[in-house]
Amino acid sequence: MKSLQLENKSAQRIYNDYIARCNKALRILSAADKEESLLEFNSYIYEYLEANKNNGKDEIENLLNILERLGVPEETFKELIASKKMNQALRTFNPKVLVQALILNIGNGFIYILLSLLFLIEVCFVGLSVFKVIYPHRVGVFVGSHSFAIGYSNAQANETELLGNWFIPAAIIATAVLYFFSLFILKTQKKINKI
């Protein structure tokens, strides 16, 4: 992005600070998305300053006006970041990006709360696989005469563990299935929104 060169030194400092703040607010995005958003904000500032050059106000005042109109970067970019992050999650299949996207979108509806719960279950399955190695007799699928439990149990005498060492591959497969199911829900929801 080409930085603006302002005549007034103080105006230049205010501008540089604002762009640095935008940079920080956008750091979670990919380099290309970040650059595009900065270019757009830069264009808003430039066009406003150009159009109001001869309005009798000095450069600092005009700059402060347009920065106030653009608003707090963290707030103005909120929607963009949530939407771009979700696209990135669907494109990259990266669990870290998916978690970030879910957190950013959690206020946007029930579906994201549901998906976050699904993700928590996935994390639990991974955790249980590790525990299975450490406490082989305490982790698994337990069935008793009146009980059924998946996870960590204090192995009651009347309970039988069903899977044994197959618990680990079963948990990993369940995690993968849930993960792709989450992505499928997200993609379907995106398509429904477009109709």
Next chain:
Amino acid sequence: MKNEFLKNWDTQLKKGLLPLFVLQALRKKECYGYELIQELKNSAGIDVTEGTIYPLLIRLMKDGLLAHKWVEQSSGIPRKYYSISAEGKKNLRDMKNAIEEILSKIN
């Protein structure tokens, strides 16, 4: 002279109709951000800030109602021109019909 209640109501109404005004303005011609703000001010009498229009444009883009292209300028600061998509035109028609339906019920 409008009273306080009417002023608030008017602001809320215009806020709610903003996506429609944006689509309507972009149906006339493609615009870059600052130009669109001026257009809304001149044609619809709506004074909207850059901080309000930016997230709205992002949302309309996400929903496929708008398209955009970057155009280089001699100043070295490119402009992002927004235009309405076929989907956007269809939505605009539906939105206008919805408003006409509401008006017919009021009258």
